[in-house]
Amino acid sequence: MFGRAANAYAELRKRTDFVPEIAIVLGSGLGGAVDLEEECSIGYDELGLPGSTVHGHRGRMVFGTLCGKKVVVLQGRLHYYEGHSSETAALPDRVAALAGAKTVVLTNAAGGIAPDLECGDIMAIRDHICLAPNPLIGPNDDRMGPRFPDMTAPYDPELIELAKTAARKCGFELKEGVYIQFTGPSFETAAEVRMAGIMGADAVGMSTAIETIALRHMGVKVLGLSFISNKACGLAGKPLSHEDVNRESERVVAKMRGLLAAIVGDMQ
Ligand code: HPA
Numbered sequence: 001m002f003g004r005a006a007n008a009y010a011e012l013r014k015r016t017d018f019v020p021e022i023a024i025v026l027g028s029g030l031g032g033a034v035d036l037e038e039e040c041s042i043g044y045d046e047l048g049l050p051g052s053t054v055h056g057h058r059g060r061m062v063f064g065t066l067c068g069k070k071v072v073v074l075q076g077r078l079h080y081y082e083g084h085s086s087e088t089a090a091l092p093d094r095v096a097a098l099a100g101a102k103t104v105v106l107t108n109a110a111g112g113i114a115p116d117l118e119c120g121d122i123m124a125i126r127d128h129i130c131l132a133p134n135p136l137i138g139p140n141d142d143r144m145g146p147r148f149p150d151m152t153a154p155y156d157p158e159l160i161e162l163a164k165t166a167a168r169k170c171g172f173e174l175k176e177g178v179y180i181q182f183t184g185p186s187f188e189t190a191a192e193v194r195m196a197g198i199m200g201a202d203a204v205g206m207s208t209a210i211e212t213i214a215l216r217h218m219g220v221k222v223l224g225l226s227f228i229s230n231k232a233c234g235l236a237g238k239p240l241s242h243e244d245v246n247r248e249s250e251r252v253v254a255k256m257r258g259l260l261a262a263i264v265g266d267m268q
Contacts, residue, residue, distance in 0.1 A: 029249025190234025
């Protein structure tokens with residue numbers, strides 16, 4: 001594992017000496033959610049990382065400045081449901097961390113389970129339930145992190161507070177809740193959504209938990225932001241589609257852009 005991430009990092013350093021403080025991972029349809037003063041961009045393929053196959057995900061790292069901070073934006077993530085292992089899905093996050101990012105903001109589109117989550121809301125992830133395979137399965141590389149990382153507060157409580165304050169400045173209330181990751185790619189059944197609600201989940205998606213685990217393994221601080229693109233299956237009264245998810249994302253991309261800028265501006 002260290003080999004693959006380290007090789008990608010070595011390729012990165014052949015192309016740029018940019019050291020980001022913060023990484024932002026953009027989820028489905030949120031590709032335009034950061035107004036970066038761009039310095040350079042590098043495709044995942046140039047780093048020996050697999051490209052993304054999902055519409056709405058581009059597969060590149062963009063380096064630049066946002067609100068005076070040095071940032072790398074990961075446009076396009078690798079998903080378990082594309083056939084990547086969980087370990088591979090977390091590789092771009094690991095490369096961003098090796099490049100210097102001490103804080104990573106993970107964004108995603110998610111289905112709302114909690115009754116108070118409406119389409120267009122943004123929810124700070126307080127905790128997660130990961131139903132996809134753990135990305136740390138396999139031999140541990142102690143240079144990357146410990147064998148048994150603690151998961152008491154996978155999403156940094158101070159960053160959640162900072163994000164809530166930033167949202168208020170932007171004129172809206174940031175919701176907070178538990179994210180559950182299913183493997184996808186089929187959307188959940190209504191029965192699975194009911195189960196997830198009973199288990200304590202507020203929103204459901206197909207990406208973020210495995211990336212958080214890999215980043216916490218490396219000691220990186222994580223902030224997770226779920227944009228509620230739809231009510232989860234069985235709660236909306238209509239079938240779900242990826243096109244609807246992307247359409248809703250594009251509708252509120254400006255809200256996410258404002259929030260991300262406010263958060264990054266307020267970070268120490
Ligand atoms: N389920 C899983 N992933 C999602 C959803 C959903 O309802 N909406 C956006 N991503």
